[in-house]
Amino acid sequence: MVARVAAGVALMLGMAVPAVAEPPGAPFTWWQTYLTAPDGTRLHADVLRPPGIADDAKTPVLLTVSPYRSHLAYLTHPLPEGGPSVENLPVEQALRAGYTYVLVDLRGFGGSNGCPDYGGPGERSDVVTAVEWAAAQPWSTGRVGMTGTSYEAWTGMLALAAKPKGLAAVAAFAPVVDPYSYLYMRGVSWKFSGKPVTDNGIRPADQVGLEHLAIASTPAHWEDSPEYQANAVSMPPGCAERYVDLTTDHDATNPGWVERDLVDDLRGNTIPLFVSQGFLDGNTRADRVFEMWQGLGPGEHRAWFGQWGHTDCHEKCGTPFFDAELMAFFDRHVAGKDVEVPGPRIRVGQFDGGWRSETAWPPADSERVTVQLRTGTYTDRGLLPGRDREIWSVSEPLAEPTHLSGVATARLQLAGPESATVTVELYDIAPDDRATIITRGIAPVRPDTDIRLLAQDWPLAAGHRLGAKITDVIDDVWSHAPSNAAVTVHSARLELPVLAAPRSPDLPGGTPDWHARWRTEKTFPVAPDILNNPATAIDLPRAR
Secondary structure, three states: OHHHHOOOOOOOEOOOOOOOOOOOOOOOEEEEEEEEOOOOOEEEEEEEEOOOOOOOOOEEEEEEEEOOOOOOOOOOOOOOOOOOOOOOOOHHHHHHOOOEEEEEEOOOOOOOOOOOOOOOHHHHHHHHHHHHHHHHOOOEEEEEEEEEEOHHHHHHHHHHHHOOOOEEEEEEEOOOOOHHHHHEEOOEEEEOOOOOOOOOOOOEHHHHHHHHHHHHOOOOOOOOOHHHHHHHHOOOOOHHHHHHHHHOOOOOOOHHHHHHOOOOOOOOOOOOEEEEEEOOOOOOOOOHHHHHHHHOOOOOOEEEEEOOOOOOOOOOOOOOOHHHHHHHHHHHHOOOOOOOOOOOOEEEEOOOOOEEEEOOOOOOOEEEEEEEOOOEEEEEOOOOOOHHHEEEEEEOOOOOOEEEEEOOEEEEEEEOOOOOEEEEEEEEEOOOOEEEEEEEEEEEOOOEEEEEOOOEEEEEOOOOEEEEEEEOOOOOOEEOOOOOEEEEEEEEEEEEEEEOOOOOOOEOOOOOHHHHHHHHHOEEEOOHHHHOOHHHEEOOOOOO
């Protein structure tokens, strides 16, 4: 990474500072400046330029707007003399390709002042300010691309929604498009973990706001300017309270959540978007990103969907093609080069390890197949194990492969207290009677309850069985106080997205690490009395 080799870069700070002289052997020149948002908020920016070019030489620009790029945010490879944190960004590739790379701190983070507002109107304004500033600089061609992962992808989606002047393309990996569904599923708090597939005992979503406020208080580097140092540790009165009030509100109808939902705002978008989302992502889960994707307008959009966790696909998705495809995407749409972007419009990593191309996801031939699930009564009691917590339904071994691709849904008629929850989980049960979780969804108990399960792309091999379990909260996934009450399931209908046409992998690739870990950590033996009990049997109709 650039941060590992940038020792010796000189520090310069000011409102309009020319590029510093290139130190011998350094891969970039660097300076800092401040931008002013329309409401007067001061936004700190780090500007990195390719070495050896004139101060006014025009280049295309790549931009990351972030809460995470304080000069002391990444301490694994710190710069002794200070400077931007560039870990896990394509900075080196961009600089070598002739781009200027700009990092801007969101309000309240790093060297910027103001109140963080969790993707609200203030942060949307920051993104617009950053893009339009970068496009208007004398060293800019006027075309700006945005890139990032997680929150840094969220800011790219904010830019797509706002359409600032100069925005040419966005690359967003594991993005947030609806912060409410990022924190809650139907009002039930997700749990989060630094590990991609293990969430045991990890923080509930209600604490995420507090953690971001802690990030906002990351101290400045000792060489930073007095303004940067003051902004790094101070926040206007009332900011923290408003931030926590929103992020701890489980109610999806809160106007603050409604205005932060970008899915409708992005409907019809034609600005080129390169997006990736892992089906196994335990942070920004495989949920509304696909609804956003389906709503895009015509344009040269790209997508990678597959079996990985919270990451981009640089060295982490089991295939070597990501970096070249990403830079070709920017070269075409931001640098304006006459190049083709390699690969298909949509690259899908199936759970069996195969890779295939698609023109739409879910695929156009993903048909809804209805399955009636077993009914009964379970007890909503959380941590305590026991068969009284679950109602199983299991198919016979499949006579031929069945490929699930899309979003499964369930509709249940229930009797029980509204303080209780109901979960539906789907499993791939192998011939050795070991079950691997495919997907799941949760909702509070209501007389008529609809559950939208997380999206997946999962081939069920011949000889395997499909298992469905109705239960209460899954403790390593959601945070919920059990009601210790009985819940009766009067009826349960599952709709599965089943491909009508068989698929064979048609792309080279490899298996992500997450795939193997998921098979190990999300697999368990199913008791024989569940598999062999005729009362648990369900029919699994085929797609046409």
